[in-house]
Amino acid sequence: MKDLLLAGLLFFSTYSWSQEDINTPNLTIWTTSYKEALKEAKTNRKPLLIYFKGSDWCSPCKKLDKKLFTTEKFKNLSKENFVLYEADIPFNEDLVTKEKLAINKKLAKKFKISSYPTLLFINYKQKIIDYKKGLILTEYYYPFFESVINKNRE
Numbered sequence: 158m159k160d161l162l163l164a165g166l167l168f169f170s171t172y173s174w175s176q177e178d179i180n181t182p183n184l185t186i187w188t189t190s191y192k193e194a195l196k197e198a199k200t201n202r203k204p205l206l207i208y209f210k211g212s213d214w215c216s217p218c219k220k221l222d223k224k225l226f227t228t229e230k231f232k233n234l235s236k237e238n239f240v241l242y243e244a245d246i247p248f249n250e251d252l253v254t255k256e257k258l259a260i261n262k263k264l265a266k267k268f269k270i271s272s273y274p275t276l277l278f279i280n281y282k283q284k285i286i287d288y289k290k291g292l293i294l295t296e297y298y299y300p301f302f303e304s305v306i307n308k309n310r311e
Contacts, residue, residue: 186235187243191207191242191264194207194242195281196281203238203239203309204239204306204308205239205240206235206277207244207276208244209273209275210222210243210273210274212245213248213249213252214248218274224295230299234302238306239278239305244264246258246261246265246273272291274290275290276288280309286308287301287304289301
């Protein structure tokens with residue numbers, strides 16, 4: 158009986174942890190279309206952040222989603238200063254539409270993205286402003302974001 162109770166407890170704790178990992182919502186506002194993101198960047202004279210990620214295979218991407226992009230600090234900063242586009246390239250290609258996957262792969266090729274996550278800032282003419290590859294401590298992204306904001310003002 159004790160073994161059965163322990164097995165049940167282990168199952169439910171594992172199940173709830175795995176569901177939390179899968180269902181963590183990305184609460185920031187990401188533009189769903191690259192074309193629309195470019196248009197918005199031009200209209201509002203804001204840099205476009207393209208977040209290259211692999212949602213179902215990239216552990217650092219999952220950490221970045223959870224520890225940076227869902228924070229109020231990031232949401233407030235991005236709302237005022239950036240246009241956001243998430244270029245997801247998952248192994249399970251059913252997670253995004255075929256059209257969006259094709260666009261995301263084309264963008265990765267165009268901008269020579271070879272590691273994930275990559276945060277790429279461009280202007281509406283698709284000129285690179287700056288980029289950051291890999292996962293760093295969350296607080297170190299903010300000076301990077303500030304430098305992009307300052308470059309955009311120049």
